[in-house]
Amino acid sequence: MSAKSAETIPDIVIGRLPLYLRALRRLQQDDKQVTSSQELGKRLDISSAQIRKDLSHFGGFGKQGTGYQIEFLIERLQDVLQVNQDWSVVVVGAGNLGIAISHYRGFQDRGFSIADVFDISPEKIGQRIGNYVVQPVGSMAEAIHDKGIKIAMLAVPAEDAQSVADQLVEAGVRAILNYAPININVPDHVQIQYIDPVTHLQRMTYYLEA
Amino acid sequence: MSAKSAETIPDIVIGRLPLYLRALRRLQQDDKQVTSSQELGKRLDISSAQIRKDLSHFGGFGKQGTGYQIEFLIERLQDVLQVNQDWSVVVVGAGNLGIAISHYRGFQDRGFSIADVFDISPEKIGQRIGNYVVQPVGSMAEAIHDKGIKIAMLAVPAEDAQSVADQLVEAGVRAILNYAPININVPDHVQIQYIDPVTHLQRMTYYLEA
Numbered sequence: 509m510s511a512k513s514a515e516t517i518p519d520i521v522i523g524r525l526p527l528y529l530r531a532l533r534r535l536q537q538d539d540k541q542v543t544s545s546q547e548l549g550k551r552l553d554i555s556s557a558q559i560r561k562d563l564s565h566f567g568g569f570g571k572q573g574t575g576y577q578i579e580f581l582i583e584r585l586q587d588v589l590q591v592n593q594d595w596s597v598v599v600v601g602a603g604n605l606g607i608a609i610s611h612y613r614g615f616q617d618r619g620f621s622i623a624d625v626f627d628i629s630p631e632k633i634g635q636r637i638g639n640y641v642v643q644p645v646g647s648m649a650e651a652i653h654d655k656g657i658k659i660a661m662l663a664v665p666a667e668d669a670q671s672v673a674d675q676l677v678e679a680g681v682r683a684i685l686n687y688a689p690i691n692i693n694v695p696d697h698v699q700i701q702y703i704d705p706v707t708h709l710q711r712m713t714y715y716l717e718a
Numbered sequence: 719m720s721a722k723s724a725e726t727i728p729d730i731v732i733g734r735l736p737l738y739l740r741a742l743r744r745l746q747q748d749d750k751q752v753t754s755s756q757e758l759g760k761r762l763d764i765s766s767a768q769i770r771k772d773l774s775h776f777g778g779f780g781k782q783g784t785g786y787q788i789e790f791l792i793e794r795l796q797d798v799l800q801v802n803q804d805w806s807v808v809v810v811g812a813g814n815l816g817i818a819i820s821h822y823r824g825f826q827d828r829g830f831s832i833a834d835v836f837d838i839s840p841e842k843i844g845q846r847i848g849n850y851v852v853q854p855v856g857s858m859a860e861a862i863h864d865k866g867i868k869i870a871m872l873a874v875p876a877e878d879a880q881s882v883a884d885q886l887v888e889a890g891v892r893a894i895l896n897y898a899p900i901n902i903n904v905p906d907h908v909q910i911q912y913i914d915p916v917t918h919l920q921r922m923t924y925y926l927e928a
Contacts, residue, residue, distance in 0.1 A: 713799055714732050
């Protein structure tokens with residue numbers, strides 16, 4: 509992977525890069541061409557020193573006083589995060605959440621497209637969701653293997669999440685985004701991330717007048 | 719607000735507290751009573767020094783070598799984040815995502831309960847979603863005002879998100895969790911957070927073999 513340097517970058521730094529990328533793309537949509545660590549920092553509530561330090565892991569992006577070229581920095585971050593390509597993703601669970609994910613327009617142009625949607629329930633299998641026809645979980649492993657899919661989004665009930673995750677890993681998935689409100693155990697070579705609205709809500713209640 | 723100290727805590731520190739709280743509750747569910755900054759750090763991929771520094775803003779929680787009392791630290795963090803009470807929340811948008819949020823079991827015992835679900839569409843108004851009957855957006859401002867609601871979750875189409883957010887703020891909402899894949903402008907006295915699955919996916923692709 510040419511994007512990787514020999515240096516090991518802390519995961520917490522990697523976790524901030526998608527936030528930088530999103531902020532940069534918003535600036536670009538506003539027709540801006542140059543930004544600064546101060547401007548990015550203000551948008552993201554991260555100190556400008558932290559942003560400069562994070563970006564310095566990946567080479568020189570800007571000189572003091574001249575700022576960052578937005579287009580160049582976007583391309584470089586896309587390289588580092590390996591989203592300069594399109595990753596096929598499967599969705600497991602065709603309940604309301606799975607349907608909402610399958611219709612979500614935020615994946616577009618950001619490195620991801622949904623290949624298949626799976627469910628275990630006979631009433632859901634065969635149903636049409638936008639461009640997808642819900643496939644049986646029984647055919648999931650074969651599809652993941654045949655298509656070389658590495659990423660899954662998990663939108664099943666909490667009680668099914670661990671066993672589905674186990675099947676996904678067994679089939680070759682190496683990254684799981686879990687929407688179920690439960691902790692999942694995966695082997696060390698598999699990435700896991702959680703969508704947890706409560707952590708976002710709790711961050712805001714700190715500031716509210718009770 | 720007695721939970722607040724006179725010191726201004728950086729927002730990035732506040733953003734980590736819900737992660738600490740979640741990790742502590744998982745340790746408690748595993749019947750643990752004591753933990754350490756090392757153990758928490760390992761679970762969260764955050765350095766133990768950072769965790770000790772973050773927690774030191776809120777007083778002394780543990781002595782070197784004896785660790786943190788989990789129950790005490792949970793209570794203290796709940797106080798700081800003001801989730802030792804139950805916040806009533808409204809959901810706007812009764813499409814698939816709004817329905818999924820309304821059924822979500824992850825809010826329970828973490829400081830939040832859904833008071834009402836609103837939608838603009840005549841076909842959705844009056845429909846039953848679990849314990850809720852979908853209310854018309856036209857009655858939203860009055861309900862928010864009467865119930866003193868400060869928090870909203872926004873699950874409307876991207877093109878409607880800004881105008882609904884404006885109505886929410888006008889009605890007295892002070893914190894918005896936005897699920898729509900679009901940037902929202904709110905006044906400085908209003909908190910906004912985004913649910914953006916792509917930032918989580920991009921954090922994982924960094925580690926994948928392309």
